[in-house]
Amino acid sequence: xxxxxxxxxxxxxxxxxxxxxxxxxxxxxxxxxxxxxxxxxxxxxxxxxxxxxxxxxxxxxxxxxxxxxxxxxxxxxxxxxxxxxxxxxxxxxxxxxxxxxxxxxxxxxxxxxxxxxxxxxxxxxxxxxxxxxxxxxxxxxxxxxxxxxxxxxxxxxxxxxxxxxxxxxxxxxxxxxxxxxxxxxxxxxxxxxxxxxxxxxxxxxxxxxxxxxxxxxxxxxxxxxxxxxxxxxxxxxxxxxxxxxxxxxxxxxxxxxxxxxxxxxxxxxxxxxxxxxxxxxxxxxxxxxxxxxxxxxxxxxxxxxxxxxxxxxxxxxxxxxxxxxxxxxxxxxxxxxxxxxxxxxxxxxxxxxxxxxxxxxxxxxxxxxxxxxxxxxxxxxxxxxxxxxxxxxxxxxxxxxxxxxxxxxxxxxxxxxxxxxxxxxxxxxxxxxxxxxxxxxxxxxxxxxxxxxxxxxxxxxxxxxxxxxxxxxxxxx
Numbered sequence: 001x002x003x004x005x006x007x008x009x010x011x012x013x014x015x016x017x018x019x020x021x022x023x024x025x026x027x028x029x030x031x032x033x034x035x036x037x038x039x040x041x042x043x044x045x046x047x048x049x050x051x052x053x054x055x056x057x058x059x060x061x062x063x064x065x066x067x068x069x070x071x072x073x074x075x076x077x078x079x080x081x082x083x084x085x086x087x088x089x090x091x092x093x094x095x096x097x098x099x100x101x102x103x104x105x106x107x108x109x110x111x112x113x114x115x116x117x118x119x120x121x122x123x124x125x126x127x128x129x130x131x132x133x134x135x136x137x138x139x140x141x142x143x144x145x146x147x148x149x150x151x152x153x154x155x156x157x158x159x160x161x162x163x164x165x166x167x168x169x170x171x172x173x174x175x176x177x178x179x180x181x182x183x184x185x186x187x188x189x190x191x192x193x194x195x196x197x198x199x200x201x202x203x204x205x206x207x208x209x210x211x212x213x214x215x216x217x218x219x220x221x222x223x224x225x226x227x228x229x230x231x232x233x234x235x236x237x238x239x240x241x242x243x244x245x246x247x248x249x250x251x252x253x254x255x256x257x258x259x260x261x262x263x264x265x266x267x268x269x270x271x272x273x274x275x276x277x278x279x280x281x282x283x284x285x286x287x288x289x290x291x292x293x294x295x296x297x298x299x300x301x302x303x304x305x306x307x308x309x310x311x312x313x314x315x316x317x318x319x320x321x322x323x324x325x326x327x328x329x330x331x332x333x334x335x336x337x338x339x340x341x342x343x344x345x346x347x348x349x350x351x352x353x354x355x356x357x358x359x360x361x362x363x364x365x366x367x368x369x370x371x372x373x374x375x376x377x378x379x380x381x382x383x384x385x386x387x388x389x390x391x392x393x394x395x396x397x398x399x400x401x402x403x404x405x406x407x408x409x410x411x412x413x414x415x416x417x418x419x420x421x422x423x424x425x426x427x428x429x430x431x432x433x434x435x436x437x438x439x440x441x442x443x444x445x446x447x448x449x450x451x452x453x454x455x456x457x458x459x460x461x462x463x464x465x466x467x468x469x470x471x472x473x474x475x476x477x
Contacts, residue, residue, distance in 0.1 A: 004176055004177075004178045004348065005344075005347070005348055006172070006173050006176070006201070006205075007344035007347060007348065008201075008202060008205055008340070009198065009202060009215075009336060009337055009339075009340030009341070009344075010214055010218075010340075011152075011154070011344070012152065012302070012303070012304050012339075012340040012343040012344055012347070012369075013218050013301050013302060013303050013304070013312075013336065013339075013340055013343075014152070014153045014301065014302045015080070015081045015217065015218065015221050015299065015300075015301055016028075016080040016081065016153055016299070016300065016301075016302060016306065017070070017080040017083070017085055017088075017297055017298070017299055017300075018293065018294030018295060018296065018297050018298050018299075018300055018306050018309070018408070019064075019065055019066060019294050019295050019296075019297065019306060019307070019407070019408035020065040020066075020067075020305070020306050020307055020408055021151065021152050021153045021302040021304075021305040021306040021307070022057075022129050022149045022150070022151045022152070022153075022305065022353050022354065022355060022462075023057070023058060023061060023062065023065030023066075023067045023070075023129070023149065023462075024065055024066050024067060024069075024070040024297075024306065025070070025080055025153040025302065025306060026129065026149025026150070026151075026153055026154065026155050027054075027058065027067050027070045027071040027074065027131055027147075027149055028070040028071065028073060028074040028080050029074065029080075029149075029153060029155045030071070030074070030131060030133075030147035030149060030155045031070075031071050031072075031073075031074025031075045031133070032074045032079075033147065033155065034075075034133045034145050034147070035074075035075065035077070035103070035104045037145055038135070038143075041143070043135075043137060043143065044103075044104075044106075044107075045107065046137040046138045046139065047103060047107070047109060047135045047136075047137060047138075048109065048110075048135075048136050048137060048138050049109060049110060049111075049116075049135065049136040050075070050101075050103070050109065050111065050116065050133065050134065050135045050136075051116045051117075051118070051133075051134040051135075052068075052071055052072075052116060052117045052118065052131065052132075052133055052134075053118050053120055053131065053132040053133075053134065054067055054068070054071075054117070054118065054119050054120060054130075054131050055120045055122055055123060055124045055129075055130040055131065055132075056120075056121075056122070056123035056124060056127075056128040056129060056130055056355070057123075057128040057129050057355035057461065057462045057463055058128075058129045058130065058131055058149065059119040059120050059121055059122075060119075060121065060406065060462075060463045060464055060465065061403060061406030061462055061463065061464050062119055062406070063119075063406060064238060064403065064405050064406025064407040064408070064464070065406060065407075065408065066297060068113065068117045068119075069088065069092055069297075071117070071131070072092065072095060072101070072113065072117070073088065073091065073092075075101060075103060075104070076091070076095075076101060076102050076103070076104070076105060077102070077103075077104040077105035077106070078091075078105075080299075085297060085298060085299055088297055092113075095111065095113060096113050096114075099111060099112045124146070124148070126148055126158070127148040127149075127150055127156075127353075127355070127356070128353075128355040128356065128458075128461065128462075129148055129149040129150065129151075129353065129355050130146060130147075130148050131146065131147055131148075131149070132144055132145070132146040132147075133145050133146075133147075145157075149353075150351075150353050150356070151304070151305060151347075151351060151352040151353025151354070151355070151356065151361065151362075152302050152304045152305050152343075152347070152352045152353075153302050153305075153306075154347075172204070173201045173204055174200050174201060174204055175197050175200060175201055177197075177201075177341070177344075177345070178348055178349075179345070179349070179443045180345055180386050180389075180441065180442040180443045180446075181441070181443055183197065183341065183345070183382070183386070184382055184383065184386060187382040188382075193334075193376055193382060193385075194337075194338050194341060194372075194376060194382050194385055195333070195334040195337040195338050195376060197341075198337040198338065198340065198341045199211070199337055202337070211333075212329075212333065215332065215333050215336050216329070218301050218336065219313075219316075219332050219336070221299060221300065221301050222290070222300075222301050222303075222312070222313035222316070223262045223266075223313070223317075224262060224299070225289070225290045225293045225294070225298060225299065225300045225301070225309070225313070226262075226286050226289045226290055226313060226314070226317060227262040227265055227289075228289075228293050228298065229244075229246045229247075229288070229289025229290055229291075229292045229293045230246050230247065230249075230250035230285065230286075230289045231247065231250070232244060232247060232292070232293075233247040233248070236292060236295045236296060236407075236409055237295075237296060237297075238295070238405065238407040238409065239405065239407075240404060240405055240407055240409055240410060242295075242409045242410060242413075244292050245288055245292075246285050246288045246289035246292055249281060249284070249285040249288070250285050250289070253269075253272065253278060253281055253282060253285060254268060254269065254272065255272060257269075257271060257272060266317075266320060266321060269282070269321045270321050270325050274321075274322060279318070279322055280421060282318070282321070282322070283314050283315070283317075283318050283417070283420050283421060283424065284314075284417035284420070284421070286310070286313065286314035286317045286318070286420070287310035287311060287313075287314035287416040287417040287419070287420045288310065288413055288414070288416065288417050289310070290309050290310035290313055290314065290416065291307075291309060291310040291408070291412065291413040291416045292413060294306050294307070294309050294310070294408060295407065295408050295409050295412075295413065301313070303339070303343070303366055303369065304343040304346075304347070304352040304362070304365050304366060304369065305352060305353075305354070305362045305366070306408070307354065307359075307362045307363075307408050307412050308362040308363050308365065308366035308415075308416060308419065309366075309416070310413075310416035310417070310420070311363065311366035311367055311369075311370050311416050311419040311420045311423060312339055312366055312369055312370045312373070314370075314416070314417075314420040315370035315371075315373070315374050315420050315423050315424060316332060316335050316336075316370075316373070316374075318374075318420070318424060319331070319335070319374060319377055319378075320332075323377075323378065324377070331377055334373070334376055334377060335373035335374070335376070335377055336373065338369075338372050338373040338376050338385060339369035339370060339372060339373035340369070341372075342368055342369045342372040342373075342385075342386075342389045343365055343366075343368075343369045345442070345443075345446060346361075346365045346368065346393075346446055346449070349443070349446040349447065349450060350446050350447075350449045350450035350453060351450065351453060352365050354401035354461060354462040355401075355461050355462045355463075356453055356461065357449065357450070357452075357453030357456070357461070358398070358399055358400045358401045358452075358453060358456050358460055358461050358462075359396075359399040359400055359401040359402075359412075359415060360393070360396045360397055360398060360399040360449055360452065360453070361449070361453065362401070363396060363399060363415045363416065363418070363419040364392070364393045364396030364397070364399055364419070364449065365393070366416070366419055366423075367392040367393065367396060367419035367420070367422050367423045367426070368388075368389040368390070368392040368393040368396075368423075368426075369389070369423075370392070370419070370420060370423035370424075371388040371389050371391065371392040371422075371423040371424075371426040371427050371430070372385045372386065372388055372389040372392075374388070374423060374424065374427040375387075375388040375426075375427040375430055375431060378427060378431055379431070380427070380430060380431050380435075381435060383435035383436050383438070384430040384431055384433070384435040385430070386435070386438075386441075386442045387430040387433060387435040387438045387442075388423075388426045388427045388429070388430035388431075389426075389442055390438065390440055390441065390442040390445045391426035391429055391430060392419075392422055392423050392426040393442075393445050393446075393449060394440060394445050395422060395426075396419070396422070397445070397448060397449060397452055398452055398456070399415075400456065400460035400461075400466070400467050401460060401461055401462040402460060402464070402466055402467025402468045402469040402470075403462065403464055403468075403469060404464070404468055404469050404472050405464065405469070406464045406469075410468065410472075411468060
């Protein structure tokens with residue numbers, strides 16, 4: 001019987017710590033999984049020394065993406081969803097100075113960050129984002145385990161099909177979906193919008209109350225990251241000396257409005273007189289604010305990745321403060337359900353990993369997700385929703401990933417703003433079109449994206465060995 005990945009909205013949108021889902025969140029989760037493996041084998045208490053090997057893209061941009069830091073924090077037993085991120089620097093500095101590590105917060109072992117984390121330029125065969133954890137036991141024996149971070153915080157061991165840890169038979173979801181055509185067929189047969197089809201699938205995994213709580217948590221983190229970004233000034237870490245821009249952008253836009261919380265902030269924005277140019281500025285401000293938080297090892301939501309975390313929330317915020325001042329939780333819920341499903345179509349049919357597909361796999365997918373979600377909220381048909389997602393991706397095809405110094409800052413932060421603007425534009429075009437006669441189906445653009453990814457030169461896939469990453473002189477930054 002044919003099987004597909006049953007990818008939940010909560011797989012596509014995860015709470016985590018920046019700056020990268022594949023280079024930070026994934027390795028963090030891999031470290032946690034390795035700890036679990038050691039315990040399952042009954043050898044956790046026998047571990048005397050550990051060593052971490054990072055390969056390929058994880059190595060080439062690992063310092064800029066804080067891959068070493070994330071992996072160490074995972075080994076220490078910290079969780080990216082709940083950890084107090086304000087203590088990250090202090091924790092790492094303590095390990096660096098003492099050359100001791102609290103393994104899963106249970107056992108102290110010798111550990112030198114300089115000697116026991118190795119950055120290997122070699123690429124492992126299965127995926128560019130490979131890592132191997134090695135341990136020496138008290139009896140002198142050794143054990144090792146390899147993981148691959150395949151984008152969006154997904155971690156696998158050997159086969160891609162393990163990515164979601166929720167593999168089910170094709171018949172176990174009420175509406176099993178692998179392609180956009182199947183999603184559209186269900187909408188027609190059930191006479192339901194995309195959000196309701198997706199909701200029925202989610203309800204086979206958890207109760208609707210749990211879905212609501214989970215989506216509320218996701219939105220709260222998204223809103224908080226926008227709020228923090230808009231209210232934090234200074235320079236981003238990493239050595240590029242990139243000045244935070246959302247703070248001053250926001251000050252000029254908000255004026256003298258008064259508020260004391262993110263919720264009051266939304267109301268304050270609604271009270272401002274917003275003209276056309278200001279709409280573009282507000283959307284850009286929202287997107288940039290999230291990714292400035294992400295670049296500072298802040299807490300954001302993968303949508304579908306950390307590097308593209310600003311696009312989806314900024315478009316949802318646009319709907320709330322510009323399009324519909326009466327927007328409710330149900331509107332946000334529909335938006336997230338649609339966005340998550342569109343993201344899962346790209347993950348199943350192509351990739352959401354920049355190390356595999358370039359930035360089209362991150363910003364392109366996030367723009368498609370946001371375009372689809374916005375289109376449904378604006379009254380679009382399922383056909384128009386899929387058309388909007390197709391338009392958004394069509395104009396990101398071939399977008400390379402070339403972060404300067406391996407940092408998720410230039411050009412990454414600005415690309416989130418561009419992706420958000422394109423998402424809104426794609427939604428407007430789709431709403432003015434007869435989507436039943438669309439020339440380019442979403443499935444075809446997903447196939448094209450994957451073909452493009454495979455043809456793309458590897459140096460443009462999150463290696464910092466091509467594009468802006470080599471054209472810009474760091475000494476001038």
